[in-house]
Amino acid sequence: MNHAIRRYWPLFVLPTVLAFLIGFLAPFLMGLYLSFCQFTTVSDATFVGLDNYIRAFTDPSSNFLHAMWYTALFAFLSTAVVNLAGLTAAVCLTRNIRGRNLFRTVLFMPNLIGGIVLGWLWQVILGGVLARYGKTLVTSEWYGFFGLMLLTLWQQAGYMMIIYISGLNAIPEELTEAASIDGASPWQTFLRVKLPMLMPSITICTFLTLTNGFKLFDQNLALTNGAPSGRSELLALNIFNTFYGRIGWEGAGQAKAVIFFLIVTGIALLQLRLTSTREVQH
Amino acid sequence: MMKKILGVLVALLVAFGVFSIFAGADEATTAPAPSPAPSAPPAAAGKPAGSVYYLNFKPEQAQQWEALAREYTRETGVPVTVRTAASGTYEDTLRSEMEKPDAPTLFQVNGPVGLKTWKNFCLDLRDTALYANLKSDDFALIDDGQVLGIAYVIESYGLIYNKDLLAKAGYSADDITGFASLKRVAEDIQARREELGVLGAFTSSGMDSSSDWRFKTHLANLPVYYEYKQTGLSTSEAIQGLYLDQYKNIWDLYIHNATCEPGLIGAKTGDDASSEFILGEALFYQNGTWAYDELISGGMRDEQLGMLPIYIGAEGEENQGLCTGSENYWCINKRASQENIDATKAFLEWVITSDTGRDALANQMGFVTPFTTFDQDYTARNALLDDAQRYIAEGKQSVSWTFPTMPSDTWKDGVGAALLEYAQGTSDWENLRRAFVDGWAREYNAVNR
Structure with a gap:
């Protein structure tokens, strides 16, 4: 068996490698090239150098810098809120309470609904609430911002909760028992024993929420579509609108996508480094 | 160590995922068109007669176009596919459809500004029945002496x-x-x-x-x-x-x-x-x-x-x-194969000259058209059009x-x-x-x- 795997491993890897090449690597390299080009359809491009990058940053109508800080703010805030909520729910639902599984299921379910549907759902709900006060989601970019936060929290907290629950369940009982014998309060046990043991889960969860925050697209599209005046546009939507919405700006949109890639990769790697050094092995 | 490598790999994968969304002709972001099943199967192999693929701009008339396409296929055997872009997504849809091997043979631009984007795709329509039956050059998009687009509805x-x-x-x-x-x-x-x-x-x-x-x-x-x-x-x-x-x-x-x-x-x-x-x-x-x-x-x-x-x-x-005016101009994709171009020209001629085609456009879709072939019997009428008149x-x-x-x-x-x-x-x-x-x-x- 082992022998067969050693011998035929390229065959087993082939489907994944092919999918990776066709689905990720080829479009990625093509996109990289296109970010230096002027084009209408992607197979018909002329090289223009750094022009697209300059336009992405300097043109006042490109809205890229605004989208950048708006997205960063959103990503970091939503990471904090979602993880706090997920962890709290996980701690509550690992106790022995009635209907534990029901609560877990209910909290997890929003994650099964697609982003566009969620966006429209929340648009109706929040729109209905705000209408009482003579406002709409697009009255200013901050209504859209908090709408998105609420939506993201609702959608992702349940998912993170599941990861935290499995992390909490994996903590060996002798550790918590030893802590209580030593006279640690529940709060101390949580901070000094459980939390360090949870670091691998925290790494994964913060990684997921942070990158999700940066990549958020369909919820943004459905909830506000960038209104008013593109000020509630997150990066992904901004790139999409530049690429598809503006004649002659396809290259600039592509350039933005390259920058976006660098930012997301950079932040994700940095975050992985920061949290994984705090992980404890036992 | 292993975990670290895995982490990096996951990070790359996720990031690539982000990126490839924007890297060109992908379906996920550009196919929101709620196009009902294409009305005819795509060109069957071994059919030399060519086929027509119309990317329709007007969702209001989507079903009528599909019915008309079916009728044409029934009469002539030439497959006609009609897809309709969802409201407000025509340019996006057209852009990604144009990348495909069987790109639209018939598409629309909205006027001089839209023509700028698609100029290199537009066939000169001067020797077509469409242009021959056009009431006036006012309804054509003419660029450097070439007739690149022809309006088909006046609204x-x-x-x-x-x-x-x-x-x-x-x-x-x-x-x-x-x-x-x-x-x-x-x-x-x-x-x-x-x-x-x-x-x-x-x-x-x-x-x-x-x-x-x-x-x-x-x-x-x-x-x-x-x-x-x-x-x-x-x-x-x-x-x-x-x-x-x-x-x-x-x-x-x-x-x-x-x-x-x-x-x-x-x-x-x-x-x-x-x-x-x-x-x-x-x-x-x-x-x-x-x-x-x-x-x-x-x-x-x-x-x-x-x-x-x-x-x-x-x-x-x-x-x-x-x-009163038009922002619906038909263009034929000159990068399509010759058979498909010919098939598209024939289809359009049929649409504006045959009884079925004229009936569909004028009486069912309610279009006021700029073509001379639409006489008394084929004049769209309703309360709003009458007021316009x-x-x-x-x-x-x-x-x-x-x-x-x-x-x-x-x-x-x-x-x-x-x-x-x-x-x-x-x-x-x-x-x-x-x-x-x-x-x-x-x-x-x-x-x-």
Whole structure:
């Protein structure tokens, strides 16, 4: 068996490698090239150098810098809120309470609904609430911002909760028992024993929420579509609108996508480094 | 260590995932078109006759086009596929469809500005039946002596009004002859709205993307039209905004005499406005002849419907008619194979000359067409089209569609956003002036670099 795997491993890897090449690597390299080009359809491009990058940053109508800080703010805030909520729910639902599984299921379910549907759902709900006060989601970019936060929290907290629950369940009982014998309060046990043991889960969860925050697209599209005046546009939507919405700006949109890639990769790697050094092995 | 490597790999995978969304012709982001199953199977192998693929712009007529395509396939055996892009996504859909091996053979541009993008894809239509039967060159997009696009439907828009309700309020269309009288009537109705049992004089001016084109494009046509008229231009690199005060007149009238508070229009959709009108909650509804089917299927009757010119308070507007023009030009994809080009030409000839085709266009889709082949029996008629004809017969001057000369969609979006912010009170009219005037010059330069 082992022998067969050693011998035929390229065959087993082939489907994944092919999918990776066709689905990720080829479009990625093509996109990289296109970010230096002027084009209408992607197979018909002329090289223009750094022009697209300059336009992405300097043109006042490109809205890229605004989208950048708006997205960063959103990503970091939503990471904090979602993880706090997920962890709290996980701690509550690992106790022995009635209907534990029901609560877990209910909290997890929003994650099964697609982003566009969620966006429209929340648009109706929040729109209905705000209408009482003579406002709409697009009255200013901050209504859209908090709408998105609420939506993201609702959608992702349940998912993170599941990861935290499995992390909490994996903590060996002798550790918590030893802590209580030593006279640690529940709060101390949580901070000094459980939390360090949870670091691998925290790494994964913060990684997921942070990158999700940066990549958020369909919820943004459905909830506000960038209104008013593109000020509630997150990066992904901004790139999409530049690429598809503006004649002659396809290259600039592509350039933005390259920058976006660098930012997301950079932040994700940095975050992985920061949290994984705090992980404890036992 | 292993974990670290795994982490890096996961990070890369996720990031690649992000990136590939934007790396070109992918389906996920560009296929929101709710196109019902293609009406004919794609070109079957071994069929030398070629096939037709029409990327349709008008969702209102999607089903009629599919039925017509099926009929053609039944008669001739040539497969015709019709797909319809969802409202507001035509350019995106076209862009990704054009990448495919079996790209559309027949597509649409909206006018001179749209033509700029797709010029290299447009076949010269000079020797086609389509051009031979065209009433006038006014309906063709001609570039360097080449006929690159041909309009197939002439449409009009204005203020659609409910005759019954207007009569109930004690007025008739004859009382409205200019902006001053429109304002007087509308404000009177708004003040008496409870007595009349309506929610407002005008339907909500929704700024959701399903409705905002009625104001950022169609209503904005009027100030641009009057400026062109005054300066004698027909297209411009820079607009001065000479009629922006009048634009403000009509916008103020719309938002302050409507079914909802001005601050709420950001959440209102096109469906909101049409259902308010159908349910008799409002008397005036700015839209065009294309809305007829929706109003009738909603339960309105021909006798209830009429259309008024949109008066904004410009000089000489007592002679103004409806806004009439086209932003639907057929283009044949010259990069398609010769068989498919020939098949497409034959299909179009059939559409405008055969009884079935003419019946479908004129009587079922309700299109007023610019082709000589559409005689008495094939003239679309309904309450809104009749009003459009009446104004022309009375010698009123039709307002031409200038929006195909607007520099870009980004300009329209900027104007739309400024209209919304003005209505919400989060910005002033000066902001709109900047979006309109400065935005025009900026977008013109951005697009024509």
